Amino acid sequence: MIELKNVFMSYNERCILSDINLKVESGEIMVVIGPSGAGKSTLLRLIIGLLKPTSGEIWVEGREISGMDEDTLNVIRRNMGMVFQYSALFDSMTVGENVAFGLRQHTKMDEQHILSVVRRTLRMVGLMGKENIMPNELSGGMKKRVSLARAIALNPKIVLYDEPTSGLDPIMSSTINRLIMSTRRILGVTAVVVTHDMDSAFTIADHIAMMYDKKIIEIGTPDEIRNSPN
Ligand code: ADP
Secondary structure, three states: OEEEEEEEEEEOOEEEEEEEEEEEOOOOEEEEEOOOOOOHHHHHHHHOOOOOOOEEEEEEOOEEOOOOOHHHHHHHHOOEEEEOOOOOOOOOOOHHHHHHHHHHHHOOOOHHHHHHHHHHHHHHOOOOOOOOOOHHHOOHHHHHHHHHHHHHOOOOOEEEEEOOOOOOOHHHHHHHHHHHHHHHHHHOOEEEEEOOOHHHHHHHOOEEEEEEOOEEEEEEOHHHHHOOOO
16 A cells, blocks of 8 residues: 655755665554654655655555656545644634535535534544534544544545654543554554554554664564564
8 A cells, every 4th residue: 555665865965764665555554663853754744745755666555656746646645644743623613624624625525415424523533513612622632533533534545643642641542542443444544653652553553663763673563573672
């Protein structure tokens, strides 16, 4: 579903990612761990095409995206959802309008259909009936769930998560972990999750990629990573 081949990335000539190779199979949850500044968010931005690599190839659903223009990329992105680190909800819109945003922007769905998708998606993330609440009335964990609902409303094949449990208490973190797993089970999505929450990584991952000093230094199952000298 996703493959990075020999990817190098620099900002202003400063190398951030060096020779990254990573394969994410369809339906898999790939967790990327590593210290702050290792390049994890940069990796996500490359996969969604917000950044272009300095060199190397990025394949999504069998198509190489790094040479694509913005219009073609937007077609590819139609199958991708992203849950941002700080939820990034639109503060002036209700929960329902946030979740409906992509549906209104990118589909010709009629209003009744949109409202029913919003209702169903909010129910999936445990926020049934919260359509008319404003984001500033929500806790951090609820915002994350709205952000997840917005990401999955368009029925994407891929969901990218940037630090989905950061700043949440352990109980809310485990709720978010369960939601990431149930989203994969119910919708069959492929997920790439960037985190430095090791409990979350070991709970949700099929494979864990460990980043350090611009490189992926190890990829393995949670058990393999647990027993790694790294
Ligand atoms: P992580 O998500 O692992 O914390 P990032 O991908 O955010 O790491 O950042 C990796 C490195 O790239 C950091 O040293 C950061 O300062 C640098 N960086 C990130 N974005 C930019 C940018 N837009 N311009 C210049 N440097 C950047």
